[in-house]
Amino acid sequence: MGIEGPFWRAIAVFRVASLAYAALLVLRAGGYDRPAVAWAVVGVMAVWTVVMLVPPPAARRAPLLAADLVVTAACLLASPYAQSRDDMLAGAIPITATWAAGPVLAYGVARGRRAGAVAAAVMSAADLWLRSGNGVDLASIPVNGAVLMFMAGVVVGHVARLAREAEERMRRAARIEAAGRERERLARGIHDSVLQVLALVQRRGAEIGGEAAELGRLAGEQEAALRALVQVPSGAAEAEADLRELLRPYGTSRVTVSAPATPLPLPAESAREVAAAVGAALDNVARHCPEGTRAWILAEEDGGAVVVTVRDDGPGIPEGRLEQAAREGRMGVARSIRGRVADLGGTVAITSSRTGTEIELSVPVSADEARADEKSGRRS
The missing domain is CATH 1.20.58 (Methane Monooxygenase Hydroxylase; Chain G, domain 1)
Structure with a gap:
């Protein structure tokens, strides 16, 4: 009842x-x-x-x-x-x-x-x-x-x-609390296994040198990004997170992160999903673009929404490639990027040419605005 x-x-x-x-x-x-x-x-x-x-x-x-x-x-x-x-x-x-x-x-x-x-x-x-x-x-x-x-x-x-x-507010608070407890449990497991392995690969790669050093460097970048994603804020901070703090670990010698000087607050779960979508976009750059391809991440607030743009200088996405990948069951863009943002009531725009690819993620700042967008037919 x-x-x-x-x-x-x-x-x-x-x-x-x-x-x-x-x-x-x-x-x-x-x-x-x-x-x-x-x-x-x-x-x-x-x-x-x-x-x-x-x-x-x-x-x-x-x-x-x-x-x-x-x-x-x-x-x-x-x-x-x-x-x-x-x-x-x-x-x-x-x-x-x-x-x-x-x-x-x-x-x-x-x-x-x-x-x-x-x-x-x-x-x-x-x-x-x-x-x-x-x-x-x-x-x-x-x-x-x-x-x-x-x-x-x-x-x-x-x-x-x-x-x-x-x-509804009580239910939302209960879901946030349950998600925080589950995230803390997963964070403990990841810390005891995956993060330690990545840290070991980074250290041993630096000791061996050569190609192993490059693998160690990549392992170190992934370790930093993963630590940021599984970090569990305490107390009331779980209700809201600064998206800038989740995007900064992606910055490397080949990835430039630009964000405003003021915080970009989002509901904590929304911020983590946006950061994960950005990580999926960068994974696509590393997997499908030539070595040495640079990428840029720009985060800003625009009219009640947080907009994150991921741009690279790779060769671009061939026409029809995304549709073909979906038919073949490879749902990286469809689920890891579009799916995540759509669940938050946001939109994804992908522009690609021979000079690079640009992925723009737009997510409403609050859940109320997301519901208003959905009712007015602007959700995609």
């Missing part, structure tokens, strides 16, 4: 209590002018109250909410068939009494304060039409019930929305 469960249980209790109150009013009034009709309406109300005791997933569905509004309005408008005109002129409460507020509360919880206000307007209009059609002077019709119904729909809808947002 989630955090909405208590709201729906409260509405169920309200419906049952209101049904009992309506039945008590009919009993005290002796069934009004036509007892058979009055008790028939109460019976319909009782049956519908049982129907609306369904769990939240079903109660939120639009057809059931619409049926709730129609049935409740019909029961309200059936009052003149049980009550006499004198009862109506004397200000008798309709048979439904407070039970009529049930769909207003349900719409507020399920669809928010605006939907709750619309449902309140429908029920208030039905009550106004009922009274005016029975000769009640419009000026003398009490509006307290309509005002309270509007307030109930708006307030309950607003509180329900705030509760859902709070639940």
